[in-house]
Amino acid sequence: MGSLFRSEQMTLAQLFLQSEAAYACVSELGELGVVQFRDLNPDVNAFQRKFVNEVRRCDEMERKLRFLETEIKKAEISITETEDYPRAPPPREMIDLEVKFEKLENEMKEVLVNQVTLKKNFQELTELKHVLVKTRHFFREVEVQSQKMQTGMEEGLRADTIGLGIIAGVVEQKKFPSFERMLWRVCHGKAFLRHADIETPLEDPVTGYHVKKSVFVIFFQGSQLKTRVKRICEGFHANIYPSPESQTECQEMIEGVNTRLQDLQSVLNQTEDHRYRALQLAAKNIKTWFIKVCKIKAIYHTLNLFDLDVTRNCLIAECWCPVVDLDQIQQALSLGTERSESTVPSILHIVETDHSHPTYNRTNQFTKAYQAIVNAYGVANYREVNPAPYTIITFPFLFSVMFGDGGHGLVMALFGLWMCVYQKSLAASAGNNEMWGTIYAGRYVVLPMGLFSIYSGLIYNDFFSKSLNIFGSSFNVSGAEYSNETIRHNEFLQLAPESTFSGSPYPLGFDPVWRLASNELTFTNSFKMKLSVIFGVIHMMFGVFLSLLNHVHFNKLLNIICEFIPQVLFLTSMFGYLVIMIFIKWFIFSAANSDKAPSLLITIINMFLFKPPPEQLYAGQQIVQTVLVVIVILCVPWMLAIKPLVLLSQSRKRVVRKPNYQALVNENEEDSTMVEPASDSDKNQDFDFSDVFIRQAIHTIEYCLGCISNTASYLRLWALSLAHAELSAVLWRMVLRIGLKMDSYIGSVVLVGVFAFWAVLTIAILLIMEGLSAFLHALRLHWVEFQNKFYTGDGHLFMPFSFRAILEAREE
Template structure:
């Protein structure tokens, strides 16, 4: 009623934004849960404004608490990663400084300048960098120093975990020996550019042991704190998981209510909301009852008024369905929705769609499997319907369980007609063909031809295809021809039925002239082109045989 009003100028836009923000926070909290939350609790009425305020405050508090816990855990993991890298660095440094070659032995006397050690006349910087960057890192150091550095590296055996993403990181410990303050500054800039982490490391063996012991103690303490933090976070999320689905449903319901109220228009004094809607005529009492219940629940002394508005607009199409017909109606609606008061083809599709599928499928064994699967879904449908899942494949199968059931049943029937069970024939009634050759002839020939004049008993197989065709060399040629003819016959009947249904619409809308201008030309074209073909098939089956003159 207010299409000229901008979406941001409508009356309840602030409430819609509020609900959208709560929904966003709940989605974020649900993404932090280690497992999918349980289904929502049984449905209840919409929340009161006071309950919405309480729920909003609780959602804000939960979001802030989880964000703080996550932020603290991330910081602790970053510190833990740094300590692990430092411990590994010190262990590798001990091997770097232990060189027993007389020509390259380095004195143990050191001077410490701002956490950077100077070994004799050589200074060194130690740190950790990503393994993939080592080749480029070493090449850059070599270029900026013109070869006046000594670079040693050792890869960390166990991969480390990124505290933010949780991905595994392959890192390498390195130490760069250099001479002079200018080269030292250049090396630090290169390390910063390659995102290498630098750590202060003593040069003497005794100081390294003391630092290693201190780092080990800090790692044990941090592991204990990390475990307690993770347990606390898991406990908080477990308590939230019980109600988050119910909260999500309540918030979405409130958002839908305010979104609908935005489509209402206000009266002149802006104290009454006015809305127009299409309602099935037989459901008017249901709508009136719902309005009365809403007035009672809100405690308003003013009743809601339902008034019939005459209009010349074409109403939207509404097809009433149940759990059996819903799947077939959705199938029809995926192709197109019929106009108002037109014949609904979903009723006839209940039979035609599964049967035409079975004409193509036609296997007893696979039909039994399909029917059994659908029967399980139908028998336990109340149990399965309570399971809320976003798995699209499962929702498609469960929504079309009755379609699959009928397709399986019809496939069993057509499979018996084709005498096909897992590509094998069933000899239930005994073949109508007999052997006319002696044993000696059979032993000397791998393939013989049976003349239907003498080998066929002229009595058809009681039901379906004779099992003797299973062993025929022209089995595929015969069956393909047989199935193709059946498909054409059923397809033409189906098309003729669909065209004939338009006559019902023409009579209902009082467009009898369309019967002569549209229906008759269409059916004549179909008759002259396709029904003549079907007639020839029946004539061939009836008039011609091996014993006919």
């Protein structure tokens, strides 16, 4: 947890790996996951590197595995998940995997080709069967009609006796209307068409989709019409089948087709069983194969970053790594050398460098989401104070101040608890939906937000817009000396605090009597507005004191004197004094003398105008306020001019080596990142006082104006809390009370529907929309108002070479 407060101490190391041991060493480092390699061949094309052929072979193996995975999913076979990731196989096993995948792919392709051919034959025979059945039906109709017209005609009524040609086939149902119109127009109505729909859809052997088709029989006369009809059938992709000339031939063909269909069905079943068994065997191992190929590819891709030393037959690598993990890295190198059976040990050498160090903060499941919130604004500079551990408390707390409702907080807490308890079962579905994946990743943020909201709801005494009378009200109505008749027939009555208040305040939060008061909004507004100012000043002051930790860590004495001290005095003298005045007003004035309480806004305005306050809150108030205003005025030139003048004096005292402005600024700025060494031309440049002064003026103006605007920005705590409470009250008055007003049995039925509607609106508006709004505003308060006091956020993340991270990214 130490690296959570400040990033890990990093170092640049050089690795000397023998060619035969490099693969095994990189594999062990990938399992360890604490090393970030640098590219030592930035000018070399990706297709010209040493291990590009191995990477291509891995790409080909991944393609074959994706093909098998697609077929497994088509067959609806469940893929066996692997809990433990297998280690990266040795290079010689890569050939075995290639042969195995090639064999499986060829076998599966051969099965698919045979299956498509068999299905195509099966479809043709099925269509032929329907054509024969429908044609026989057509001929029976013709035979009946012909027997009525000509008696003694021999059975079957051959078509050629009346000089007609016949074409029978099958066409898709959706194409049949166009097919019929085209036939009528081209043949000028001289072709006779009969059709019938096939009841069961037929499967397309290529696409696998089911298609509805119709059988048609066309009667025509003459060779020209025959040619035209065939061309129309070809244009509409209709399948033409032979048509028997007699009932006997038709029956014989139907029997033969049925026999062939049975034989084909048995062959198809055997082919499908063989395919299913082969895919079942592949499904048991495909996850393991994917992991192995992914690790092999990652290793060779990393080896392409190394520099090859031909004279020593070794690979040279440079990597960033945490100092505390150097022993583990050395052990991983030794283990990799042993497994490769290399006789020359791998060497780890620490290198001194001026390059900027990466930032590495170790996280766990709980702190990962908060660190992601901070990194979304900007990655901390190397060894800079990390806001994440403080955000763990302040973020859900400020959220709850805006979302303060005990009932809504309870629902949110239960939802977060459900995600945390069943996180293993929910992890699989989180990767399939981006929105749900984002919510699931923040489960340890949602749970504290709900718990803090319950606490804030108890303080506000707000539970689904209603108050809870747990301890009994501190106001006694009988003390107002009102008669029962007066109380019953008067909607608005004023309680005298001096006679109705019991003297002991409500033990926790607001007194429930305020929910019944007509001036509830006036009271809660005043309280929440002052509370938001108090929280804002404390939060900003905490950020300023965190900057002191940066100055002390980087030994920036000049920044402590010229920035931290005047910043604290400026903020304390202006808004810190306002917070103290709020507490003084709360302690001095009560309900009995509240009419004599002065306005704090008028007091602060008179303070900066050097006017005496109309009413003294304490002795010597005018003197104290005058001194505070003078301190505020003096802090501005203190922050503005002293630091540039000191830097100018230091630059004049340097005789031997005159550093440029960039070096001076890097010695005195908060940024701890080491910069590239200055060139000779830069060393000879003079110190630019105007540039330094302008930059310092910008920082001074930004801080002074920021203190005012940031304090006003914290009033969003009050505004969103008011909006949430009012929306909740509106839902209660306008929706739920409709069902509660009915006393009959019908009211209970109506209440069920009204409650469902109220619950949907509560979840959609108050929990989701209002919750998201409060989340975004809490995010802004941390990014802008809090972190700008101490956080630079110009660093770059430490991206270690880790098999687990690569596989998790692939699954996502």
